[in-house]
Amino acid sequence: xxxxxxNEEKTTYETFTQEEYMVMKGxxxxxxxxxxxxxxxxxxxxxxxxxxxxxxxxIQETKSKYVTVSLRDYTMWGVYISNFVFFVALSLIGxxxxxxxxxxxxxxxxxxxRIAEVIAVAAIMLAGVSIVAAMGRPDRLHYLLLHGRIQSxxxxxxxxxxxxxxxxxxxxxxxxxxxxxxxxxxxTGKPKWQMxxxxxxxFGWEGTPAQWKSLKKSVKILTVLVIPLGVSIHTVTAWLxxxxxxxxxxxxxxGAYFVSGAFLLGVAGMIVAISVIRKTYKLExxxxxxHFDKLGRALVMMSFIYIYFNINEYLVxxxxxxxxxxxxxxxxxxGEEALFYWSVVLFGMVIPAxxxxxxxxxxxxxxxxxxxxxxxxxxxxxxxxxxxxLAHPYLPIQDVPASWKxxxxxxxxxxxxxxxxxxxxxxxxxxxxxxxIISVWxxxxxxxxxxxxxxxxx
Amino acid sequence: xxxxxxxxxRRNFLKLGLLAxxxxxxxxxxxxxxxxxxxxxxxxxxxxxxxDGRVVEVDSSMVAHPSExxxxxxxxxxxxxxxxxxxxxxxxRCANARKCVEGCQSMHGMLPxxxxxxxxxxxxxxxxxxxxxxQTCYQCDNPPCTKVCPVDATFKRSDGIVGIDxxxxxxxxxxxxxxxxxxxxxxxxxxxxxxxxxKHNADKDKCCATKSSTEGTVSKCDFCPESSxxxxxxxxxxxxxxxxxxxxxxxxxxxxxGEETFRLSELLKKRAGxxxxxxxxxxxxxxxxxxxxxxxxxxEATEVHNQVE
Numbered sequence: 001x002x003x004x005x006x007n008e009e010k011t012t013y014e015t016f017t018q019e020e021y022m023v024m025k026g027x028x029x030x031x032x033x034x035x036x037x038x039x040x041x042x043x044x045x046x047x048x049x050x051x052x053x054x055x056x057x058x059i060q061e062t063k064s065k066y067v068t069v070s071l072r073d074y075t076m077w078g079v080y081i082s083n084f085v086f087f088v089a090l091s092l093i094g095x096x097x098x099x100x101x102x103x104x105x106x107x108x109x110x111x112x113x114r115i116a117e118v119i120a121v122a123a124i125m126l127a128g129v130s131i132v133a134a135m136g137r138p139d140r141l142h143y144l145l146l147h148g149r150i151q152s153x154x155x156x157x158x159x160x161x162x163x164x165x166x167x168x169x170x171x172x173x174x175x176x177x178x179x180x181x182x183x184x185x186x187x188t189g190k191p192k193w194q195m196x197x198x199x200x201x202x203f204g205w206e207g208t209p210a211q212w213k214s215l216k217k218s219v220k221i222l223t224v225l226v227i228p229l230g231v232s233i234h235t236v237t238a239w240l241x242x243x244x245x246x247x248x249x250x251x252x253x254x255g256a257y258f259v260s261g262a263f264l265l266g267v268a269g270m271i272v273a274i275s276v277i278r279k280t281y282k283l284e285x286x287x288x289x290x291h292f293d294k295l296g297r298a299l300v301m302m303s304f305i306y307i308y309f310n311i312n313e314y315l316v317x318x319x320x321x322x323x324x325x326x327x328x329x330x331x332x333x334x335g336e337e338a339l340f341y342w343s344v345v346l347f348g349m350v351i352p353a354x355x356x357x358x359x360x361x362x363x364x365x366x367x368x369x370x371x372x373x374x375x376x377x378x379x380x381x382x383x384x385x386x387x388x389x390l391a392h393p394y395l396p397i398q399d400v401p402a403s404w405k406x407x408x409x410x411x412x413x414x415x416x417x418x419x420x421x422x423x424x425x426x427x428x429x430x431x432x433x434x435x436x437i438i439s440v441w442x443x444x445x446x447x448x449x450x451x452x453x454x455x456x457x458x
Numbered sequence: 459x460x461x462x463x464x465x466x467x468r469r470n471f472l473k474l475g476l477l478a479x480x481x482x483x484x485x486x487x488x489x490x491x492x493x494x495x496x497x498x499x500x501x502x503x504x505x506x507x508x509x510d511g512r513v514v515e516v517d518s519s520m521v522a523h524p525s526e527x528x529x530x531x532x533x534x535x536x537x538x539x540x541x542x543x544x545x546x547x548x549x550x551r552c553a554n555a556r557k558c559v560e561g562c563q564s565m566h567g568m569l570p571x572x573x574x575x576x577x578x579x580x581x582x583x584x585x586x587x588x589x590x591x592x593q594t595c596y597q598c599d600n601p602p603c604t605k606v607c608p609v610d611a612t613f614k615r616s617d618g619i620v621g622i623d624x625x626x627x628x629x630x631x632x633x634x635x636x637x638x639x640x641x642x643x644x645x646x647x648x649x650x651x652x653x654x655x656x657k658h659n660a661d662k663d664k665c666c667a668t669k670s671s672t673e674g675t676v677s678k679c680d681f682c683p684e685s686s687x688x689x690x691x692x693x694x695x696x697x698x699x700x701x702x703x704x705x706x707x708x709x710x711x712x713x714x715x716g717e718e719t720f721r722l723s724e725l726l727k728k729r730a731g732x733x734x735x736x737x738x739x740x741x742x743x744x745x746x747x748x749x750x751x752x753x754x755x756x757x758e759a760t761e762v763h764n765q766v767e
Contacts, residue, residue, distance in 0.1 A: 065674070066646035073572075073643045076631040136629015136644065136674035140609075143628050147609040154608035154632055245602050245638040245738050393640045394735060395593065398578050401571055401767045 021444055024286075028436045028443070029186055031281040035433055039280075043433075046426040053419020056412045057133060065136070068412045074397055075390045075407035080134035082386040083417050086379050087127035087424070088161070088237045089262035094120025094168055095230030096266040099223045108294055110442045111286045115273055116266075117172040118437070122427035124165050124233075126420045133416050153243050157236045164229045171222040173201070174215060178441045181205040194434070234259045241386070247324035248389030257309040264302040265378040268352065271295050271371035273428075275364055277437060286438055289364060296362030299371065303353035310349065327392040336406075337388050344384060348377030534623065537615030538687050542708035544618065545594065545681070546725060549749035551702040552577070552590040556763065561697030565682065567658050567671060569651050571764035572643050574679035575694050579758075588756050589749035592702060594694065595620065595641040595679035596734070596742030603633035603642065612676070618708070618743050619681050627675035634676060638738055647673040681705075691716055700753060708743075 060068045071078050097116035101109030132138050148155045180202035184195065205211060238258035241249035251257070271292065278287035317325040318333070332341040352374050355361045361370070387407060391397065397405060409417075431437070502518040554577050562568075562575045574594065581588040597620045604612050604620060611626035612633050634642045645651075655671035682692040686705075690696075695703045696716050704720065706713030711722045725731065731745040 064647040064649050064652065066648040066651075069646070071644075071646065073634070074640060076634045076644055134630070136631065136676075137627065140626075140628040143609045143626065147611075147626065149608060149610050152606050152608040152632070154606070154630060158608075240632070241635075243606065244636045245740070246635065390635075394638050395640055396578060396580075397640075398576075399571075399762055399764050401764055403767055404571065 024444060025182060025186060025440055027283065027285065028438050028440050029183070031432055032183065032434060032436060033187060033189075039433070043426070043429055046422045046429065049422035050419050050426060053416050053422070056415035056419070060133075060412050060416070061138070068410060070403065070407055070410040070413065072400075072404040072407070074393065074400075074404055075387060077134070077386055077390065078407055079383065079387075079409045079413050079417050080130050082382040083379075083420060084127050084130035084134070085237060085258075085382040085386060086265075087123045087130060087420070088234055089258065089265045089378065089382070090269055091120045091124035091127065091164070091168075092230050092234055092259070092262035093123070093266035093269050094171075095227055096263050097270045098171075099226050099230070102223055103227075106294075108291060110445070111283075111438045112270060112274065112291065113442065114172070114175070114439045115277060115437055116270060117168060118428055118431045119269060119273060119424075121165070121168050121172055122424045122431075124161060124168065125427070126424045128161070129423070130417075130420055133420075153236065153239050157233070157240060160229065160232045160236050164226070164233045167222060167226050167229055171219070171226055174218050174222065175439055175442065176201070176435060177203055177205045177215065178207065179436050179439060181207070182440055183435070197434075231259055234262045246389065247394070248328045248392070249385075250324075251313060253309060253312045257313050260302070260305045260309045261378065261381065264299070264306045264348075264352070265375065267295055267298045267302050268371040268374035268378065271299065271367055272375055275368040275371075277432070278364075281432070281437070283438060286443060292364045292367050293359075293362045295371075296356040296367045299352045299367075299374070300354075300356050303349055303374075307349050307353060310345075324394070328389045331388060331392060332384065337384065340380065341384060344377045344381050347373040348381055534621060535613055535615065537617035537619060537621075538683060539616065540709065541617040541686070543597070543681050543683070543686060543743065544706055544708040544713065544722065545597075545744045546704040546706075546713050546720075546722070546731060546747060547592050547744060548702050548704065548729070548747040549589050549591065550747060550752045551700045551754075552592055552749075553700055553754040553757075554579075554590040555699050557697040557699055558592055558694035558703060561693035562679070565693040567655060569648075569654050571766070572648075572651065573764075574643070574677075587749070589752075590756070591746075592694075593639065593641070593734075594681075594744060596639060596740065596744045597681060599741035599743060600739055602636040602638065602738075602740060606632045606636045608632065615683075617683065619683050620678075621680060621683075622675070622677060624672040624675040624677065627672075629674045629676070631676065638735060638740065642676050642678045644676055645671070645673050 065071070069078070094117045098109065098113035098120075102113065132141065135141065144155070144158060148158075150156075180198045184198040184202055187195070187198070235255035235258065238254040242251055242254035244250070274287040274291060274295075278284050314329065314332075318329050321329070331337055352370055355370055356367060361367060391405065391407065499517045500519045503515045504518045505513050505515055507513055556577060558575050559573050559577060563570065563573065566574060568574070576593050578591045578593060579588055580591040597618055599614075599618070601612075601614055601620050604614050607613075608630060609626055609628055611624075611628070612620060612622045615621055629644070631644060634640075634644060651671075652673065682690075685692060691705055691714070695705045698715065701715040701717055704713035704715045704725075706719075706722060708722065713720055713722050713725065725747070726745055729747040731747050733742045733745055
């Protein structure tokens with residue numbers, strides 16, 4: 001039985017046209033082989049923003065937080081926490097765009113999976129950074145290990161996030177082993193340490209049938225594992241809010257609501273990512289209009305699911321308008337935050353649910369614009385979930401200074417948030433400059449296995 | 459042979475008895491030492507009631523304050539043994555004099571706008587009469603804040619108090635998000651406050667187990683447990699000119715505002731005591747007496763107190 005499989009795999013690789021394979025290899029290694037002037041400027045820019053963030057954090061920690069940060073007793077969680085939720089949501093991109101598509105045999109996942117996984121790893125790391133930035137005493141971070149208590153949802157979150165990070169990194173690196181070997185054998189003019197790195201990371205890969213077999217098996221196990229983990233990280237993140245008695249978060253719907261939002265963000269993030277990557281790295285042959293078409297359809301579906309959960313989350317309590325919810329909901333619907341709230345509904349849900357129904361909109365450019373709007377709206381959506389409700393506690397806020405009543409993030413806070421975005425883009429950029437961002441072997445394999453879907457696509 | 463053995467048994471018994479006797483005497487001495495300590499006679503006589511009902515006069519140095527002795531071994535996390543602190547706030551007496559707020563602030567070394575006890579204007583419905591509502595930490599018996607703390611920095615003690623270990627707190631503010639009463643405050647290191655805390659370092663935390671001046675941590679009303687252990691009422695209680703706030707021990711079934719003392723169960727029964735947001739299931743240890751037959755007519759506050767950033 002096992003011999004039969006090995007033989008089959010062998011034939012798969014032998015029947016692959018050598019010429020075609022070499023062209024593809026050349027294309028996919030190009031971003032690693034050569035970094036242009038603009039590429040360097042882009043990296044420099046991202047590093048500059050990151051350093052600005054580090055400096056802002058230094059100021060925040062050395063000076064009084066009352067001055068550097070706009071947080072006060074009532075709005076005690078601000079953009080750091082909403083940014084954290086955003087990044088946790090974004091990290092589910094790996095689950096949806098790589099694992100789910102892979103397991104459900106959608107062959108078009110192949111060029112997307114590595115992009116999705118590296119974004120997932122970068123996002124979840126920056127989620128951690130956001131949380132540390134929010135802490136009053138980051139010097140006591142290790143207390144979580146020394147004195148951690150299992151009844152706290154924060155500890156659940158740390159446990160699932162650490163597991164997810166580990167699994168995602170392994171899931172990113174195992175399918176990269178053959179690519180490392182490719183890099184080692186085909187890249188030229190690279191520094192010695194870089195070649196040494198490829199050598200180490202290829203773990204003695206020779207491409208023997210036994211190696212292929214164990215590689216595929218491990219990838220499959222990890223792919224299955226990463227789905228419940230991804231769902232748990234975002235569900236537990238939702239529970240950070242839902243386990244409190246605050247009326248705006250007191251919802252049994254919260255876990256599913258967060259996960260569905262994360263999947264919508266995942267599709268939108270993927271559209272933006274492939275749109276940038278195919279242009280900058282000239283990979284239009286691999287990230288094709290077909291992908292945009294498929295992702296456009298996925299965007300519609302995910303938007304409708306998210307709208308469904310939003311109706312549950314907002315309209316059902318709004319129908320009752322109980323005293324507990326009224327302040328917060330009225331503030332969102334017709335009050336101070338109304339413009340903000342309805343813009344998020346429009347750009348984050350209504351447009352992505354309707355416009356891509358038109359085939360012409362599922363072309364790269366229009367779809368990218370819509371998806372970019374969804375990503376921005378998704379960030380503000382987390383802001384609206386976390387922050388405005390805090391200004392409407394059960395007992396009225398009275399006799400406090402003006403800054404205690406309304407929260408507007410400070411310059412320091414926004415710089416740090418901007419730096420987390422820059423750091424995420426930097427991780428993805430640096431990764432794509434050292435490793436092929438599209439998996440050579442996965443695409444090669446797909447060209448044979450998924451011929452109908454990729455080649456005969458109309 | 460046999461006789462000899464019996465003899466030795468008897469001798470051993472005697473030895474044991476002697477040893478036990480010595481131990482008892484030694485123990486007694488030790489006990490006296492514990493109670494009397496190194497305290498010298500003051501010459502001041504006090505009357506005390508013995509267990510069999512006689513009144514005797516002894517030197518005041520002979521009378522140890524058991525609560526103080528307990529306080530010496532008082533564990534911040536465990537609480538004062540044999541106590542169950544409770545508060546009753548009579549809304550009919552509150553005239554928003556704000557003396558409780560000021561007393562609390564000076565006791566804990568805090569500057570406005572930070573208030574552990576707040577006085578809010580409440581009006582439950584459009585036609586309902588407005589009333590003043592002093593609000594402390596409710597030291598809930600089912601505290602939502604201690605549940606969520608990831609490092610056990612906030613905890614429920616046996617004496618009913620919800621304490622904070624500011625040396626443990628990591629400043630995640632989850633407890634603040636979890637508290638439905640917004641009772642907790644965060645030390646953001648407001649410059650004026652920092653300066654004040656440094657200047658008054660010596661007399662800070664003179665009453666309390668939890669330090670309020672640690673930057674980057676959460677603090678709140680803690681019923682001033684160390685004062686309570688010494689039999690001193692919390693500032694908010696003693697400073698109130700109208701005797702609005704009653705403090706006491708649930709186990710003793712008594713609460714006092716310093717002048718009047720009531721049997722807790724009777725007071726709650728007679729005046730229909732209630733707890734704020736009972737439906738949240740937090741089981742607060744602060745009871746309110748409804749604002750009926752008020753001592754003062756409700757007057758709008760003419761000045762705003764906490765405008766300075």
